[in-house]
Amino acid sequence: MTSVKEQAAISRLLSFLQEWDNAGKGLRNQILTTFIKTNEGKTGPELELEFSQGASLFLIRVTTWLRIIYMTGLELEKILRSIGIFLSAVSSNRYLLEFLEIGGVLTLLEILGVEKINEEDKKESIKLLQIIANTGRKYKELICESYGVRAIAEFLAKSKSEETQEEVQVLLETLVHGNPKYQNQVYKGLIALLPCESPKAQRLALQTLKTAQSIVGATHPSIVDRVLTVLSTVHLEVQYEAIELIKDLIHYDVRLPLLKGLVALLMPPVKETSKLQAKIFSGRTPPWDCPLEVGKASWLTVPHFFRLFDSPDHNPVTRVPAAGCSCQDHWVGLQQEWVIAAS
Secondary structure, X not given: OOOHHHHHHHHHHHHHHHHHHHOOHHHHHHHHHHHHHHHOOOOHXXXXXXXXXXXXXXXXXXXXXXXXXXXXXXXXXXXXXHHHHHHHOOOOHHHHHHHHHOOHHHHHHHHHOOOOOOHHHHHHHHHHHHHHHHOOHHHHHHHHHOOHHHHHHHHHHHOOOHHHHHHHHHHHHHHHOOOOOOHHHHHHHHHHHOOOOOHHHHHHHHHHHHHHHHHHOXXXXXXXXXXXXXXXXXXXHHHHHHHHHHHHHOOOOXXXXXXXXXXXXXXXXXXXXXXXXXXXXXXXXXXXXXXXXXXXXXXXXXXXXXXXXXXXXXXXXXXXXXXXXXXXXXXXXXXXXXXXXXX
């Protein structure tokens, strides 16, 4: 038999759940605000004590409401934060399993692609995915199996908030670590991000690729063209990350295509050579009709290739950069012009 105290606790729980079930949007938001304020940071056992061993009943209701309304574009932050209290609580694995059983991961991923949902709510969704991914390998695999890498990468490319983009980077780094079954999928997703229009997303993707490359080991054939294309950006912070990645890539089997591509960026197209002759002889125009940023970035990376070769006369690839060696004189000349202009 249950004691009077236990019966009173159960009665309060049933009354609370009935209030939730009968409440409209406004009252439910008030209930969630109170829940967040009084229960943030609590452990699993403490939540059970608060809800008279019926915390799961409230979690299921909140998650169900999320699944019902997320497509409408209504504010989701309080709902997501409330779910986060359950998922992040110490000794709360049962809550995570219950959330996953009713399609929690798919809902969080779908939220990222709904245009009506605001950026802050999507950031909260990313944070919940981080909690799930940090729980263990099988949960990382679940996210990837749910087409999560594609959804997360697309959101990173479209996001307008740098703070949110950094949260996405943390999630992608988590997914690439300790996830041998799907680490290649994350790696390819990062490469696919490089042509996006967001400089911040490009920079974060390049940073994460540097980590992913060391984990995956083998290179993907498309990485050379994608990284070389990024060098043409006018954003110096993106160029820097591209150069740092190239310094790592020269130790893999793509070093020769990389070297050829870098030298090609320094060389003028044959059809344009005749048009440039007059300008070249005038002494006012560089002998390459490529963007200044591309030339600088290419010249910064080429010397790193030479350090790999002990015997240049006997290595077949050293003849490739020979055509670009005069670039050093070119940049020295430019530097002199800048000094004169500055004085």
